[in-house]
Amino acid sequence: MTTKTAVMSFCRLLIGLALVLPSIVNGYKLRYHDESFTPDVVLRVTESSISRACSTRYSVLINGTAPGPEIRLRQGRTYWIRVYNDMETQNLTMHWHGLSMAASPFSDGSPQASQWPIAPQYFFDYELHPDVGDAGTYFYHSHIGFQAMSASGPLIIEDDDPPYQYDEERIVHLSDLFLKTDEEIETGLTTPPYVWSGETNNVLVNGQGLPLNTGARDGDNECSLATILVEPEKVYRLRFIGATALSFVSLAFQGHNNLSIIEVDGDYTQPLEVDYLQIGPGQRFSVLMRTKRREELEEDRANGINQYFLQIETRERPISVRSYAVLIYPGGSYNVSTAPANPPITLPSTALGWLDYELRPLTPNNFPTLAEVTRRVTVTITQIVNNTMVTFLQNGFPWTESFPPMPYLVALYNEEMSLFPSYESAVNNGGMDNRTRTFPAKLGEVLEIVIQMTGQGNGILNVHPFHAHGSHFYDIGSGNGTYDLVQNEERLKGTEPVRRDTTMLYRYTRSGIAGATLGWRAWRLRVTNAGVWLAHCHILQHMMMGMQTVWVFGDRNDVLRLGYPAVKGYLSYGGEAYGNSSRWPTCVHYWDDDDD
Template identity: 25%
Template structure:
């Protein structure tokens, strides 16, 4: 099982010289690694990952947050300490362990409006201010281990967008664009200084499992390495049949493992990570990092970026372990067939004509208090009740601007029986994952899963601005089983979250208040209304 990771395997050939780098980009030292029993301090610090200084929300004062690594079967015991002090950003938060299915521990999933006792959702876009980091679970019995030689902290590759304005301001702006792209926490922005770029060091003749983690708040990326192929062996923690590509598109929240074969001349090669934003280029080393062979100069590469000949197509990915979607292999023949239609109306998203607003009482608490039926669960239209041990087939289609949308389901991996933009269905050996591209205007995707993990689970767009604008529903899976399973086992501290949060004043919550909205008005005239908190 490989969580929050992507592995890259690069193969190909290219000949190019290097020139002395103006950026003085050096190989990164081995990053700090935390174990499954650890403490995380969430606080504020001024950083300049692309050369532009700003205050950020960070774990242990670094971006991205430190790698948390464990072995399959380990028990996690993580203390999170809130040390946030910057009033311009939110000072309360929760942590979601993306890609962990929390089977039997739904209360610890961290999705605030579904699980935690608060009256408003803590904006997911705290992530956009820096609160993000990788977590990897290594499998000592990995059946594909024969394909690579190196798989450690140095081969975890984080991909992120970065903003020069706080998310508490940008959340009011309808349509905003990241200032830069960061690879392993470093990058450059257009017109900015020649700041350091991330360097991934390799040795000729070795094979590397690169674990690619998209921590993006918004854009998807086209990832490639000049002169090398990548062999995909995992998607979102699920092993795949090996598939060689020369470029892959990775959406917000997705992870891939790819194997890179370092069999090219020992020089420097550009790592390219192009976002789907207007006018994005590689000029001046933007949207880039460096693959540096042992013995190469400390220099920016001069390698070229040919058009891809074999880009990743999701339909070519196939699950390695127990392939096949559950249920009758025919469209519309699952036990439960859901159709969700998503529309974007002036920046606000509606699912089946309902925009998601956080309930005043979290759904899990409603269930534990005895609510069972859809009519009893708030908010009306945003909670879908599912019976236990049923096969669910979900068709999601989108209209309007803002796509393509990466859709994430908490609590489950699912089989992608129809990929967006593709007219065929595959029930025999589709890719299995937990974040899928739903496409753009007029497109649809179809997924299947089995309701074998009771609890309220978020289904939402993983573009944080879209989630904040209502693109979500809650799948309340077997409420009666949830109540039976959790009512005696939940820790007492969980019961205190609602009273603690509800007692906080606006100044204790942070977020910049009215000032954030006024700052947003100086950026754009296309704005969401101000928060009712302020």
């Protein structure tokens, strides 16, 4: 080795050590994620044709599949998940639906709020730290356009000591199948003239299903119903994940109506017996189901029943779609290539306000009383229909990919202080700062948030599953017309509202009457997690049509608590926090257990 070569090698070594060794920046560590850094999970996102339900569609896939692989993490630990955008032209983010990213603000995966998207052929390392108490059922999904229709997967936070006993568990991941491409749907919804996506072509279970029409197979593609394998005389935890793009569904098992809800949206509940579920996009439920005794199975088989169907039906759409999966016991014959000619179950119509005042937390959850509420904010949802477009507004404004021109948190860190909302203006304006189209709140406040549906002309009304990033809220119910504080307080007497992250704004009439209030959903929220957080309808089409907004929790020092040098790599598209084939990323480590 020559002297010159040795000197250059030594210099590179010094530079590498300087980057690898942690730099303390406002209590956080800045680290270089080179070849010595090993992420806990790797997700590679691609796009290609895939066959599902005997139909071929060009789709966004995670590790080559739809849904993506199941991820299991433990609460109270730090994980790094590396997400590669292996697509040629599309941007990407990944959102960890239901988990708070309060300590890792650039890891929330919302491109309109928290981070620049991952550019094609780049990758991004997400830091996740599920808190103790987060054990439950979640999922991850892209937050770009219509990608989440196929780009999603189960995310389970495991409990060290589950409060309920069961033998095994099964995941039931529900997703829609649209035969139009993502690009066709996005263009129709966001570019004049407006073209609706159409209704879902199928509701899939764990990515599987049969064509809804007999013989409607795409070429020689084979397909089958999803199977849920169980054994007799056992208790199963069934984790239902509502990863649908549009479909609000009702479902039940043939011959098994002994379901007990024990968890909703990542929070344990007191057991509540039900015989069916209603699940909207973004919602999750865990239920316990005791399987049949051997004697019951023998009796059913003597009567010609060898398998039991999970029956799924969409609700609140112009066309109802029915699909199935199969519950299978060992020893019986079964057929997964044919759906029943006649539905084995009669599922009920939509139950408006289903379980709103019936669910109870398993343990006390610090629910804020009315006396603790410091401020009430009403978010008024309006649908605007004109000759060329259909748009959703919150308090008179939409939030789309064209507003703001960069992720909101990035804009604030880039010293665009003119974009920081005025708390005083918002308070004087019912909660929204019109200049920034955001809803600010101070840490320590207790908000009562009312999402109020209103009519506009002849617009067709829909159900809206509203999801909040950043923290769980306490759901305090829903109803028709205008929110009535006194009346709802009467309803709340004797109840213990549970914490949720996605709840349903129902429709009580089919079409809008201009200016009329046509239903509400209300939450209470303790403002504790500083940051910039999206709140939006989780129907993908509605999000693209403007039904989302941003909440800013905390003052400037709270929100921008990291110094500029630490976050510099996050503040530009393709910045140093994003890696590619020729560059390792430099990342902020927010948690101190990353060497464990």
